[in-house]
Amino acid sequence: MVEKHIVDSLETWFYEETDKIPVNSMQFAWVGQAGFLFKTKSIRLGIDLYLSDSLARKYQGGEFPHKRMVDIPIPPDSLTNLDVVLCSHGHTDHMDKETLTPLFSDGKGPLVIAPRYEVSRLLDMGIPSSRIVGLSEGESFLMKEGIAIHAIPAAHEELTYDSWGQIKALGFVVDMGFVSWYHSGDTVRFPSLCESIKTWNPSLCFLPVNGKKPHLTEKGIIGNLSIAEAGNLAKDIGASLLIPHHFGMFDFNTVAEDSIISTLSDQGWEKDATFILPSLKTIYTYTNERK
Template sequence: MASSEALAWPSKYLMADQFIYNPQLPTIREDWPGNRSRNGRFQNEFRQADHSMKLALRWKLTKNPQKEEKQQDDWLPEVKDPRPFLNSTQDGLVWLGHATFFIRLSGVTFLTDPVFYDVSFIKRKVPFPVPPQELPPLDYVLLSHGHFDHCDQESLKELHKTHAFSVLTSLNMGSLLQSWVPNAPIQEAGWYQQYQLPQDAPEVYFLPAYHWHKRGLLDNDRILWGSFMLQTPKHTLYFGADSGYDQHFQGIQQLFPRIDTCLLGIGAYSPAFIMQPSHTSPLEAVQAFKDLKGGSLVPMHYGVFDLSDEPFGEPLRWIKKLESQGAIPGKLKCLAIGEALTF
């Protein structure tokens, strides 16, 4: 697959009334002026959330009502060998843990938010299911936002040693990535923009998420966050990345009335006062799936990193309970890590 030309200009975006977009990419929503930026910091579309250190301190000082239950929960996800699918030519996806998926559509390969190792001081509960150098050739890496558990410097550097790929990502991400993956073409998009890919490739769009950015002490919301839609004539796939529940899921469905597969997070939701603007609980993920009118729901963002207060196995138990209650329209596909879903 031929690489796309690099399309990343952090200092050259068109700006009008602090609405920012990539002028070399088409915008698919007619009334969309670009992403709102206030004093150089990106804003969510419908509402803003408090991500201050004061709130983080409140979390640390608040007793976890599920502490004992969490200590007794020794559940870990099953891990399977993904190489039979990885080394095939089948269209589909394999969950590699957390928010990392290998996706093949019309023979074109994608890797989402690659994280192979521990994140900062947070240990992986289960290993990455395949040595990174054994991943098949990659056409595109999709990076949804800059948080450490989705955008990992060590993983991207390691991947760049053995693989040639283009990066599809968000506004202002290029300056962070250039030294990690030198010579890799990078396209940055705002919400509701379509990446510039070869004519025979799937169409890829960058779409909203209710989230935020932070990697350092003073860089809050300097880099945009979002989600992705991948579309071929035969299959439409939504990668929800990190997002709290909000109205954007309904807006996405209006633009994409038929979504075959939805990859949505179900973990890291407790306590709600700090997690709800960042992630969806199983109940909220099901509501997002209903808003999207998806065909199949593939849960993610659980079972690898302990990021919050809920017991480790609770997200999977909760969403399976919702399925047993008939609360999930369409199909629920709970994958083991390393397990494939073919299209």
């Protein structure tokens, strides 16, 4: 079961004590692109957070200026109480220096879990080595709270490895005990993906829907699952709830919300029941009533 409510401020929500969260429940909020924040009674977690305008500054005046279509919903220096941040790969809208470094402003900071392929990038950002966990496909990390994080291979748009065999991009299955969920990062479908995910039996899927666009791929802006491909993948792994992402941030690389709704509805997904179209400043509370 999922309930939702709109808030005036994500900062206020994120800093609220977790004892108000029901047993066997998690709350999550979309912060744009592929980014989400999660809260349970025991942990605060973020994934693929892009909470700056660094790409707009980098590409200002270029063919693809990367101007945000939405405001930054929460400043990164308001997230110093995060326990862990997952980064699926090294692209800035998933691993952003201007988002990550403020998390360590108080001298502490979260664990940052990312592909081992990208650990040197995190070190170059100034992230303390003691706070970095590098994973490659098939590996897992068990947190002290009993939460297990499993590394799933991702192909963005191809499976890419370094000379040591470390994969460049990951998705993650996060097992919180009462629920497991899968966040793909950026990926297209490849033969072993479905079985890699099904191993961990996630109930929720967070999947990109912006697809592949040849004119962007030629320019080095590589693609993802389409809306229909995301719907099919979620069905094939047996997920009960699909949450699309990777839309509504940059005007040159997005899809219309109406298209997401109509395509998934045509596949048999039911809006607000089996799929959620996330919106900003909305808190979603998922409860596993069977536990």
